[in-house]
Amino acid sequence: MAIPEKRQVELSKSSTWLLKSTQEGHARTGLAPDALTKKLQEIKDDPEQARKKAEEHAARMGIDPIEAARKLMAAARLARPTTTIAERPKERPTEHPNVSDREESRTVSLEPEVVVKSRELVFQSASTETNLLEQVETSAPNPVPAKRRGDQTEKKDERKAKKEKVKTQQTKALTKKSASKSASPASLTKKSASKSASPASHTIAESSAAGTTRATTSTSRKPEPMEVDQSPSLFVNTSDRYPVRNVLPKWYTDIKDSSFHMLQLGKKRTPAQTALESLKNCIGRCEAETKRMKLNQLHEELRDHVHKAEITIEVTRFVLKKARILTPENGLPRIFREDANFPSDLKADALLLYTRWCNEKFSQDILRGIVTVKGKDRNGDRLDPTYRxxxxxxxxxxxxxxxxxxxxxxxxxxxxxxxxHGAPQGGIFGDKEHGTYSIVLSGGGYHDKDEGDLIEYSGTDGKDFTPTDATLAMLKSAEVGNEIRVIRSSMLNKSNEHRPEVGLRYDGLYQVKSFVLVDKQKQIHRFKLERCPGQGPIRSGNNASRRPTQFEVAEFRRLKEKDW
Structure with missing residues (x-):
């Protein structure tokens, strides 16, 4: 848009009452305007000589030199250059015009770079009438009374607040319009271009329409497909290891306290509500306890509450909302938030339960999402496509x-x-381009060695001097040094102290540090892996942090007796 040329706007001529007041001031000092200007120039050129002349003149006239100096300064104040303002409207009998009067008596262009010219004073305006009025007020010869100044300030604040309110409403409207599904991006772009091309249109700040358009464009762009998601590693000590969601899930916020199901839960408490209230009560007692021995007992009690909630308590979205179990102030986040003082295993289990419920996974079935087929090793099971x-x-x-x-x-x-893990039966999951993502330790006749933090793990057998894809994935991990998820199975030798009692357990991230070629023809490699530092201990053995929990073991055996 072309920038308009600078223009000069003449303010109205001085009113007769103000001119008359100035002339009377000159008369009171006994000095004409020209004589006063001459004296002021003499004082500026040679102050010492001017002082001597003033003393001699005062001695001849028989007046006090100090009094003469005061009169001279008063005349100087009255004679200083002033900005002319419009004549006061006749219908307003007040002594001094206020800001609103001046607004009515002048017309100022809102185009940028307007130059406002007054008597011996030129203001470079910032394209707003408010800035011009502020400058006129600061140079006015007669100060406005304190009460009137307060009224002017209040009116100015009111106008500013109204402008901010209108600007906010416009920004919200533009944001809502740009986010509307029915709006066409092409039409919005065309409309925006036509507005910017129009010389009469106002310039919109980037924080409103332009910023919204760019934000919408950037968020609507489809990200480039990535074959591998570089997730943050557990061995790096970060504060978001146990993240608390800033916003609760939509299914949670959509439930109204006045809904039928919520009112029914208020009339009759369910066993699930009682169990969740007991869990919250135990959290509070742990937070208040200071004695170490008693606190350890409370932590063990809290573990039982969390583990029961994962396996035995049948919850619904309405029960969770009624119990406020997902809120940061009252629910599970009190256990794993950054400033919480709970054991790491308890934080991990509370976060797991919290994440599962936030994702609407309310089923207590440990085989949820699996189409089961009776068999000794459950090799016929498959994923439920609906659940997936x-x-x-x-x-x-x-x-x-x-x-x-x-x-x-x-x-x-x-x-x-x-x-x-990505393979329902294989022990190595990865590819030769990015390396291995996860491995399962399950014995299987390989000469593996498991010492907890150190593992010797064998690749699969190739043939004709050609390694398998699984072995190539492990070799790639040895090259790039990426972290590998390690899952231990109960199929390991019973003498292995890190073996889970039943099922499979995730035991953290490891890295390939070295490898040796065991069989050249079959291309069998044995890899040495080390556990990444900064992680919690492996949750094995007979201790408070053990997994699987007693409730998971009991449920596993119940299902095995029933279906396996």
Whole structure:
């Protein structure tokens, strides 16, 4: 848009009452305007000589020199250059015009770079009438009384508040319009271009329409497809290891307290509500306890509450909303938030339960999402396509993703369901371009060695001096040094102290440090892996943090006796 040329706007001529007042002031000093100007110039050129002349003149006239100096200064103040303002409207009998009077008596252009010219004073305006009025007020010869100045300030604040309110409403309207699904991006772009081309249109700040357009464009762009998701590693000590959601899920916020189901829960408490209230009560007692021995007992009690909620308590979205179990102030986040003083295993289990419920996974079935087929090793099980479509996961990523240390599954197919491992039977999941994403330690006749933090793990057998894809993935990990998820199975030798009692357990991230070629013809390699530092201990053995929990073991055995 072309910038308009600078224009000069003449203010109205001085009113007769103000001119008369100035002339009377000159008369009181006994000095004509020209004589006063001459004296002021003499004082400026040679102050000492002017002082002597003033003293001699005062002695001849028989007046006090100090009094003469005061009169001279008063005349100087009255004679200083002033900005002429419009004549006061006749219908307003007040002594001094206020800001609103001046607004009515002048017309100022809102075009940019307007130059406002007055008597011996030129203001470079910032294209707003408000700035011009402020400058006129500061140079006015007669100060406005304090009360009137207060009124002017209040009116000015009111006008500013109204402008801000209108600007905010316009910004919201533009944002809502740009986010509307019915709006066409092409039409919006065309409309925006036509507005910017029009010389009569106002310039819109980038924080309103232009910023919204760019934000909408950037968020609507489809990200480039990435084959591998570089998730943050657990071994890096970060404050978001146990993240609390800033916004509760939509299904939670959509439930109204006045809905039928919520009112029914208020009339009759369910066993699930009682259990969740007991869990919250235990959190409060842990936070208040100071004695170490008693606190350890309370932590063990709290573990039981959390583990029961994961396996035995049947919850619904309405029960969770009624119990306020997902809110940061009253619910599970009190256990794992950054400033919480709870053991790491308890934080991990509370986060796992919190994430599952936020994702609307309310089923207590440990085989949820699995189409089961009776068999000794459950090799015929498969993923339920309906469940997979509702809760999509992908194990093709580096790092732990949404897993927590010690997370447990009854079968290897369940690890695929939750994105921990990508193969329902194979022990190595990866590709030769990016390396290995996860491995399962399960024995299987390989000469593996498991010492907890150190693992010797064998690749699969190739033939004709050609390694398998699984071995190539491990070799790639040895080259790039990426983190590998390690899952231990109960199929390990019973003498292995890190073996889970039943099922499979996620035990953290490891890195390939070295490897040796064991069989050249079959291309069998043995890899040495080390556990990444900064993680919690492996949750094995007979201790408070053990996984699987007693409730998971009991449920596993119940299902095995029933269906396996």
């Amino acid at each position: 479509a509702k809760y999509p996961t992908n194990a093709k990523h580096i790092g732990e993703g949404d897993l927590v240390l010690g997370q447990w599954w009854p079968t290897q197919m369940c690890t695929v369901r939750d994105g921990a």
